[in-house]
Structures are given as structure tokens and as C-alpha cells.
Amino acid sequence: MNEDEKALLAEVETRLFIGGEWVDSSSGKTFEVRDPATNEVIANVADGTAEDGIRALDAAVAVQDEWANTPPRVRSDILRRAFDLVRERADDVALLMTIEMGKPLAEAKGEVTYGNEFNRWFSEEAVRISGRYGTNPEGSGRIIVSQRPVGPSFFITPWNFPFAMATRKIAPALAAGCTVVIKPPQLTPLTTLFFAQLLVEAGLPKGVVNVITSASSSRVSAPIISDPRLRKLSFTGSTEVGRKLIAQAAEGVLRVSMELGGNAPFVVFEDADLDKAVTGAMQAKFRNIGQACTAANRFIVHESVAEEFANRITERVKAMKIGRGTEEGVEIGPLIDADAVDKAVELVTDATERGATVVAGGEKLDGPGTFYQPTVVTGVQPGSAILREEIFGPVLAIATFSTEDEAVTMANDTEYGLVSYVFTEDLQRGHRMIERLETGMMGLNAGVVSNAAAPFGGVKQSGVGREGGFEGIHEYLSTKYTFLPNA
Numbered sequence: 001m002n003e004d005e006k007a008l009l010a011e012v013e014t015r016l017f018i019g020g021e022w023v024d025s026s027s028g029k030t031f032e033v034r035d036p037a038t039n040e041v042i043a044n045v046a047d048g049t050a051e052d053g054i055r056a057l058d059a060a061v062a063v064q065d066e067w068a069n070t071p072p073r074v075r076s077d078i079l080r081r082a083f084d085l086v087r088e089r090a091d092d093v094a095l096l097m098t099i100e101m102g103k104p105l106a107e108a109k110g111e112v113t114y115g116n117e118f119n120r121w122f123s124e125e126a127v128r129i130s131g132r133y134g135t136n137p138e139g140s141g142r143i144i145v146s147q148r149p150v151g152p153s154f155f156i157t158p159w160n161f162p163f164a165m166a167t168r169k170i171a172p173a174l175a176a177g178c179t180v181v182i183k184p185p186q187l188t189p190l191t192t193l194f195f196a197q198l199l200v201e202a203g204l205p206k207g208v209v210n211v212i213t214s215a216s217s218s219r220v221s222a223p224i225i226s227d228p229r230l231r232k233l234s235f236t237g238s239t240e241v242g243r244k245l246i247a248q249a250a251e252g253v254l255r256v257s258m259e260l261g262g263n264a265p266f267v268v269f270e271d272a273d274l275d276k277a278v279t280g281a282m283q284a285k286f287r288n289i290g291q292a293c294t295a296a297n298r299f300i301v302h303e304s305v306a307e308e309f310a311n312r313i314t315e316r317v318k319a320m321k322i323g324r325g326t327e328e329g330v331e332i333g334p335l336i337d338a339d340a341v342d343k344a345v346e347l348v349t350d351a352t353e354r355g356a357t358v359v360a361g362g363e364k365l366d367g368p369g370t371f372y373q374p375t376v377v378t379g380v381q382p383g384s385a386i387l388r389e390e391i392f393g394p395v396l397a398i399a400t401f402s403t404e405d406e407a408v409t410m411a412n413d414t415e416y417g418l419v420s421y422v423f424t425e426d427l428q429r430g431h432r433m434i435e436r437l438e439t440g441m442m443g444l445n446a447g448v449v450s451n452a453a454a455p456f457g458g459v460k461q462s463g464v465g466r467e468g469g470f471e472g473i474h475e476y477l478s479t480k481y482t483f484l485p486n487a
Helices: 003-011 050-062 064-068 072-088 090-101 105-128 164-176 190-201 217-226 239-251 274-290 306-318 338-353 404-412 427-436 469-474
Strands: 016-018 021-023 030-035 040-046 132-135 141-149 153-156 180-183 209-211 232-236 255-259 264-268 296-302 357-360 375-378 395-401 419-423 441-444 477-485
Touching: 003 090, 016 050, 030 090, 040 090, 040 190, 050 064, 050 180, 050 209, 050 217, 064 141, 072 090, 072 105, 072 164, 072 190, 090 105, 090 190, 105 164, 105 469, 153 164, 153 217, 164 180, 164 190, 164 232, 164 469, 180 217, 190 209, 217 239, 232 239, 239 255, 264 274, 264 404, 274 296, 274 306, 274 395, 274 419, 296 306, 296 404, 306 357, 306 375, 306 395, 338 357, 338 375, 338 395, 395 404, 404 427, 419 427, 427 441
Parallel strands: 153 180, 153 232, 180 209, 232 255, 264 296, 264 419, 296 395, 375 395, 419 441
Antiparallel strands: 016 021, 016 209, 030 040, 132 141, 141 477, 357 375
16 A cells, blocks of 8 residues: 555544534444455444444434425535535545455546536436426316425445445435435445545535444444334345345335346347447446446347357457556456455356356456456356356356347346346347336447436336436425315
């Protein structure tokens, strides 16, 4: 770790943020945060307790009415100042993410740009919350429809996009007039803590955003979710955990937003532009070291072009540089921990035992960091675990098809439905795929779909609700209808 990294880490608060104050855990305990590229301890962060979580909710509840009644322009201006401050500190936010999560610095900078757009987008949406007014069909009175903030909201965010997942939830909540308690991930809490510092600098009032770090998510989360004062729960993470949280939220009939697991198909038809398809595949698979819910998981390639597609991909993958994300030219950083490496090994082993062939990579690397080679596997057979389970690593698995109907069947053969990718030069086929593929999002001849102005979310067991776009702010608003009879 160099001196610039040490100086940045020294600037980051590692205590809990409750009611506008930085405080130690009530237990006095901390937990370690490590650089996955070196296994070096980079920070000791406050290990929040259940009592701390309730104190954070107390703070959010105490100022909910005041924040809800704050003029929309004031809320908008605070978010806009936060956007400007993040832009000024973009290099620091990116470096912090690379240190604690491992992604290449160039990708971290891209995440800062993307994540910060939620601050700008929802700063603009804050002043556009509206309702409607009109005469009822019978002509006996007026219909008034208005929007109000849902109320205190609790967020649980994942480790893979530490900045964007925080802004994608916090920004629309603040714009709508909701107060927030956020529980960042144990593995990558520093970016959220740093963002909270920037929100304070932007003029956010005390208690509007509260940050609870903890080595045990359930210990902190369960009491907050069961508290009758909480009105909204938003979670990004695995479907398995999401199901449990939905069940807990049902007790209080909470509004929920769930962005859960993915098993994205990447379909390449025989008429695809292979240059576009290969470029899109590299983006959709290896962005964030493959550790993204939107990562292409199953490459479903027409049998007539499968060999050429695999050859081109293999050439690109073999040339990828592996290393710590701060190093020049690195494209593949470490996986988040040893369990992630073991999972990649397990899936590739299962595929090869069923008849698949590893044509690039396929090995974990020795050393202090948790590295796994970028890998290409061809000839993946039906029934392979790699086709059913979310890989969350730099493994590109190719299976083949012969007809359009077969491709659609293969693509939809999963409990998940977050995103799909389709490459074809046939416009009519592209439109058919929009209708036939069971996903909440789709990239047509594109390997990246995320955008702050678009609704992000899935169908089936990939979740409920949408983040971003015009739809994003409505997750934090409740609709009220008032009838006004004629005099």
C-alpha cells in the first residue's frame, strides 16, 4: 500500500453514523476490512449492534416529518451538491473502491460516474413529484391524487458495487422525502461511509441518512425490519437472502424493493455481427471481474458461429492482465474472497466432468490475494451447474443451439429473470426477442444496459420493484386519493 492510499484511508470515518454524529459501536467492538488483492487489513470498522440499529432508526424517525416537508427544491439542491462533491472527489472514491473491493481502477472510475448519475437524476426528479386533479365520471365532485413519502427506509447493499448500490437507493429516497438507515456490506463498507461524509458536506440535515456497519447483517437488520415505524425495505443481493427478508417484511406489510440474483443469457444468432458480439461478451462477462448480477452467465451461441465466436473470445481472454486493480493495465482483479474462488473452481470442475472443455484459464492463482484466471469453457452440456447457478466470477461458459425456438427455451430455462443479451442483425428477430425473453431488462446488440435514467430490475425470482428512471422515485412514494364533492 502506497502513501496516497494510506492518506485516503486515514480520511475515511470508520465509526457508525447516527443522527448526524460519528459514534462507536455500543459494544466497543470493530471488525477488519481487507484488501482482497493482498489480504492486508486496511481498516477496522465499528461493529454495530442491534441496539445501534434501533438508535439509527430512532434518528431517522425523529426527522422524517421535517424532511418530508422540506421543499423539494431544497432536497434537490442537496443532491446536486452531493453530485458535484463526488465529481470533485471521483478519483478518491474510485481508489477507495479498488482498495476494498479489488476491481480495476478504470472500472472503479466508471462506477463513480455511473453511480453519481443517480444523485444528479434524482436531484432533478425531486422537483417533479406530481399528482392529478379532475372531475369524477359522475360529475358529482373532484378527484385529487397526491403523492407523499413512504417514510423511514432501510437499505441493505451488496459488496460488488459499493458506491452505485448506495446512491441508487439513497438518492431516490432523499428526493422523495424519506429518511434512511443503510447497512453497507461487511466486506466493503468504506465507500458508503465516505459517501456519507460527502452528504454531510453537501448540507444534508442530521438524522436523514444513518449508516450502520456490522459484521452480522441479520443481527442489525432483524430488529429494524420488525420495528413498526419502518415503512420501506430495499435489498440488493442473493435470491436466497431476499426471500428471507421478504418474509420478515411481510409481518409489517412493508413496501419492498428486491434486486436479487441473475442468470443472464447471452444469445448470439447466426446473423450476428461477431465483432459486436465479442466486444459485448467481454463487457457483459468480465466487467467487475464477473461479479455482477447483470453479468452474462450462459452464452447461448448458434452452432454455425460457435467455434469462431469461441476462438475470438479465447484470444481476447488469454491476453487479459491479472493483478491488483491499482496496477497499470490490469483488467482482472481479485475475487472478493476465497469462497468466491472456490465457487468458480467448483462450477468449472462440474462442467468439465460433464464433457465441457476449458480453452482458456481455469485455474486459481497462488499468492496472498484471491485471484482466479479469466476462463472460457466450451461445449457445456445440459444439466451442468454452471447453467443453473449464478457464477459471480470471470468464467465464460458456451453452449450451442440450432433454432430460434431452442435458443428462447434455453434462455428462459431458469428461475431468474434479471437481464438478457441478444446479438442479431435481424430487426424483426430482435423485436421477437424483446417479447419472448423473460427478463426485466435486455441489451439488444449491447453488452451493458445499466443507466440511471432507465428502470433497473427483474422478473421471476430476480426480484420486485425498479431502481432508476422515472419509476425509481415511485418506490418511495405512496399515493393518496381524496374526493372533494361539489358544493
